[in-house]
Amino acid sequence: MNPNKALWEKGDFTRIAQSMRRSGEALVAGLGITPGMKVLDLGCGDGTTALPEAQLGADVLGVDIAANLVEAGNRRAAEAGLANLSFQEGDASNLEGIADNSFDLVVSIFGAMFAPRPFDVAKEMVRVTRPGGRIVMGNWIPGDPTLVAQILKTSAAYSPPPPEGFISPMTWGVEANVNERFVAAGVPVGNLSFARETYTFEYPQPPAALLDAFRTFYGPTMNAFEAAGANGRAGELQDELEALFKGQNQSADKGITAIPATFLKVTVVVA
């Protein structure tokens, strides 16, 4: 079994995605989507950004490595009556079956960053985008003090070392790495631009309940708790993450959660 696929099928990202819907809609509203535009949403999960893209009239294909999330996305598209949106399984490192120059816009929000072989990922995203089209990525930033970078850092500290040759997904949050990958894929460096933006995790319960959702449904955190448990350190990990979630909650009503997290927004104009 592909370990990348296994990691994301292990949990149920739909349970986390529920806390990200409003920020997803806001991000999509700024993408300049017009009716009939052809959009690929890569590492789409259950469609947090793909649904609003389709609601703006784009023809949207969602591609994700996790079969359970593809199924959830297709269910959500049907429930929303969106005939212009479909989801299929695929790997951002190898988009075989998708023709060159197929899309006006490729969007990947915290998606393709998790695929192995980042140089192949950049090459594939460029290949399927038409000349003059755009790629927009959202990537978490290593060392950033906000929620997701800290969850991933803490989770890694309790997990066994990754296999030899593993390239951390967080390297997609470093501008120099992103430049290098897209330049290698044939994009002039001047066609890349970067901005720091915010996603807010909103949950109708206290921060500890959102942490429970991560512990139960988010593959990287599930693995960290398994590894920590095997070393008798699950309590320590729980305390560390609980302090993080509580400390970052900006909601005036402490019975609910609103945690902002900073990410790197990458825009690439394909030559």
Ligand SMILES: C[S@@+](CC[C@H](N)C(=O)[O-])C[C@H]1O[C@@H](n2cnc3c(N)ncnc32)[C@H](O)[C@@H]1O
């Ligand atoms: C953090 S979730 C984000 C999902 C979605 N973009 C969103 O904003 O809700 C990461 C997603 O990337 C997908 N993913 C991980 N590796 C992938 C790969 N190699 N190819 C395609 N999708 C991948 C996972 O299955 C998961 O749905």
